[in-house]
Amino acid sequence: AKNVPKIEYVPTICPYCGTGCGLNFVVKDGKIIGVEPWKRHPVNEGKVCPKGNFGYEFINREDRLTTPLIKENGEFREASWDEALNLVANKLNEVKAEDPNKLGFYACARSPNENIYVTQKFARVACGTHNVDHCARICHGPTVAGLATCFGSGAMTNGFDSIMQADVIFVIGANSMEAHPLFGRKLIKAKQNGAKIIVADPRYTPTAKIADKYLEFKTGTDVALMNGMMKYIIDNDLQNTEFIKDRTENFEELKEIVSKYDMDKVCEITEADKDSLIEITEAYAKADKAAIVYSLGITEHSHGADNVMCTADLAMLTGNLGKEGAGVNPLRGQNNVQGACDMGALPTDYVGYRKVADQETTDWFNNYYGTNLSTKPGLTLVEMMNAAHSGDLKVLYIHGEDPVLSDADITHTKEALANLDMLVVQELFMTDTAAEADVVFPAAGWGEQEGTFTSGERRVQCLHKAQDPPGDAMLDWKIMEQLAIRMGEDAHPEQFHYETSEDIFNEIRECAPIMAGMDRKRLDSPEALHWPCLSEDDPCQPLMYTEKFSRPNGKAIFMPQEHRGPVEVTDNEYPLLLTTTRVLFHYHAAMTRRCKTLDNEVKTGYIEMNSEDAKELGILDKEIVKASSRRGSIEIAARVTDNIKRGIVNIPMHFTECAANMLTNSNSFDPKCKMVELKACAIKVEKM
Ligand code: SF4
Numbered sequence: 049a050k051n052v053p054k055i056e057y058v059p060t061i062c063p064y065c066g067t068g069c070g071l072n073f074v075v076k077d078g079k080i081i082g083v084e085p086w087k088r089h090p091v092n093e094g095k096v097c098p099k100g101n102f103g104y105e106f107i108n109r110e111d112r113l114t115t116p117l118i119k120e121n122g123e124f125r126e127a128s129w130d131e132a133l134n135l136v137a138n139k140l141n142e143v144k145a146e147d148p149n150k151l152g153f154y155a156c157a158r159s160p161n162e163n164i165y166v167t168q169k170f171a172r173v174a175c176g177t178h179n180v181d182h183c184a185r186i187c188h189g190p191t192v193a194g195l196a197t198c199f200g201s202g203a204m205t206n207g208f209d210s211i212m213q214a215d216v217i218f219v220i221g222a223n224s225m226e227a228h229p230l231f232g233r234k235l236i237k238a239k240q241n242g243a244k245i246i247v248a249d250p251r252y253t254p255t256a257k258i259a260d261k262y263l264e265f266k267t268g269t270d271v272a273l274m275n276g277m278m279k280y281i282i283d284n285d286l287q288n289t290e291f292i293k294d295r296t297e298n299f300e301e302l303k304e305i306v307s308k309y310d311m312d313k314v315c316e317i318t319e320a321d322k323d324s325l326i327e328i329t330e331a332y333a334k335a336d337k338a339a340i341v342y343s344l345g346i347t348e349h350s351h352g353a354d355n356v357m358c359t360a361d362l363a364m365l366t367g368n369l370g371k372e373g374a375g376v377n378p379l380r381g382q383n384n385v386q387g388a389c390d391m392g393a394l395p396t397d398y399v400g401y402r403k404v405a406d407q408e409t410t411d412w413f414n415n416y417y418g419t420n421l422s423t424k425p426g427l428t429l430v431e432m433m434n435a436a437h438s439g440d441l442k443v444l445y446i447h448g449e450d451p452v453l454s455d456a457d458i459t460h461t462k463e464a465l466a467n468l469d470m471l472v473v474q475e476l477f478m479t480d481t482a483a484e485a486d487v488v489f490p491a492a493g494w495g496e497q498e499g500t501f502t503s504g505e506r507r508v509q510c511l512h513k514a515q516d517p518p519g520d521a522m523l524d525w526k527i528m529e530q531l532a533i534r535m536g537e538d539a540h541p542e543q544f545h546y547e548t549s550e551d552i553f554n555e556i557r558e559c560a561p562i563m564a565g566m567d568r569k570r571l572d573s574p575e576a577l578h579w580p581c582l583s584e585d586d587p588c589q590p591l592m593y594t595e596k597f598s599r600p601n602g603k604a605i606f607m608p609q610e611h612r613g614p615v616e617v618t619d620n621e622y623p624l625l626l627t628t629t630r631v632l633f634h635y636h637a638a639m640t641r642r643c644k645t646l647d648n649e650v651k652t653g654y655i656e657m658n659s660e661d662a663k664e665l666g667i668l669d670k671e672i673v674k675a676s677s678r679r680g681s682i683e684i685a686a687r688v689t690d691n692i693k694r695g696i697v698n699i700p701m702h703f704t705e706c707a708a709n710m711l712t713n714s715n716s717f718d719p720k721c722k723m724v725e726l727k728a729c730a731i732k733v734e735k736m
Pocket of ligand 1 (some may be wrong): 063065100226
């Protein structure tokens with residue numbers, strides 16, 4: 049018996065989507081050999097999707113980065129930590145002395161909160177710049193901007209389970225069955241409980257297939273669609289007058305703007321079927337409890353914040369806020385993109401959404417950190433890349449993100465990175481972005497550290513270390529400490545000394561009142577805690593706005609919007625509108641494409657096109673075609689289908705060899721939140 053290897057189970061949280069499912073690592077001889085769904089976990093209840101099931105396979109791959117790398121004459125060579133850290137610290141000091149705002153930082157939305165908090169603190173405290181951002185800018189930046197404007201907070205208004213109490217669920221721009229499968233399971237359960245599910249989408253997705261009513265409409269026309277719904281509601285006296293009067297302001301302006309959107313005009317813009325649109329409007333407005341669910345189909349537009357504010361307006365108009373089974377429920381993309389926003393990896397906000405521009409707040413942080421930070425917000429992720437392109441940013445330090453694959457217009461991104469004095473990438477693997485770097489730091493990954501993730505329903509959950517990092521790979525926050533030490537006294541190295549990740553978490557609690565009540569003992573249970581969690585006796589429940597909104601006067605505000613549509617429109621040369629999506633088996637690429645089981649399911653990309661469009665172009669299913677936009681071209685297999693609207697084509701964004709973002713447009717961004725238009729650009733498709 050003494051030779052039987054010991055198997056241990058270490059609780060953790062899935063590192064893929066924002067649903068935040070509980071898993072247990074299966075550990076043998078100190079190595080992770082598998083995962084099992086966490087049976088007592090309240091979100092996934094012992095179930096798991098393919099990414100959760102097989103997504104651990106990347107952890108112990110041979111191609112993990114295990115030693116720092118320095119590029120010389122275009123080739124990487126191995127280096128000691130000392131050499132690589134000194135090189136980067138000296139460069140950071142050199143550029144900081146010239147102008148700290150020539151430094152930029154991307155935080156990692158897949159990393160634990162503690163790493164993200166220290167990353168943004170390093171940018172601010174060690175380097176003196178607010179130039180720190182992360183991928184929410186190009187996924188849920190419009191949610192933060194839009195919902196915070198209307199309600200005072202940019203978060204999901206209800207918990208995930210709340211959906212199961214709904215009478216009607218209006219899903220717009222979200223394909224939960226693929227992108228958030230265990231939330232998709234809750235939609236199915238809601239349907240079994242009697243909820244009517246409505247899905248509005250340009251594609252007949254797996255989520256549309258479970259709907260009671262599917263509405264096809266044109267990409268980029270969400271504002272017109274929802275304005276039409278709101279006009280119909282007001283014209284037919286279906287609004288909740290009492291809620292509007294008691295709990296909102298600016299209703300008259302909403303009435304005035306939406307009055308221009310009669311159903312005929314709306315159906316002309318959106319190409320939606322009028323009877324269907326009236327049917328779904330009535331279903332939503334007449335329900336006692338109606339929930340809105342949305343995701344990146346709403347946000348990744350040049351008018352993403354407008355779209356989000358329309359969802360908020362629709363919920364306010366019908367009084368569907370502050371109660372179970374209702375609300376505005378954005379589904380966050382990455383596992384910890386909610387946490388990355390909460391932690392202050394934003395150029396406008398410190399941890400806990402405390403505003404950089406507010407003098408009193410900045411004074412508080414300067415006092416706390418011993419710094420002299422300004423009240424001028426930093427550059428967003430999109431602005432940093434543009435500043436690199438124009439030569440105004442000298443050093444970019446990227447933690448665990450892969451903008452060469454995920455940002456719009458890959459050619460522009462590569463030119464920008466090549467124009468830097470130094471690109472530093474902290475990563476698990478040699479990604480497309482790491483390949484462009486001057487210095488690569490090998491980082492510890494999922495399963496190799498303690499910490500917390502915050503799921504899309506604001507549930508802060510603990511994850512635990514199950515094995516040591518490979519080779520010389522180091523914890524992110526320790527790398528930051530080592531750099532600060534080498535940068536010297538002006539970098540405040542004393543501010544980066546922590547014994548454990550719990551020390552960092554306790555500092556977060558001190559700085560962010562919304563998390564003040566979250567002590568680690570309370571967190572370390574399957575249920576964990578949701579923010580706002582103001583004190584240790586606060587029950588920290590998920591439902592928000594039961595009595596008042598988070599705006600200063602406690603009321604929500606209608607923010608009516610005019611339809612603008614995509615920046616780049618189709619024409620004779622580029623007649624098709626490209627949208628980009630995810631597939632069930634992949635999440636970006638760096639991790640899932642290195643999981644053999646997942647990669648075997650979908651091995652490469654494809655372009656979905658309507659069978660009538662394909663017929664006109666003489667294109668057959670599986671034929672390799674050339675897809676081009678004004679930015680570039682790719683060769684890709686055609687997938688001919690009737691599950692997508694005519695005139696719209698779709699490419700999943702995970703595949704380097706036929707990267708959708710070779711075609712997308714980095715010049716079309718939302719003025720309210722700097723989101724680039726990843727979901728709509730004009731392309732052409734040709735036979736090869
Ligand atoms: Fe992981 Fe999301 Fe799948 Fe849950 S639904 S197992 S969090 S990828």
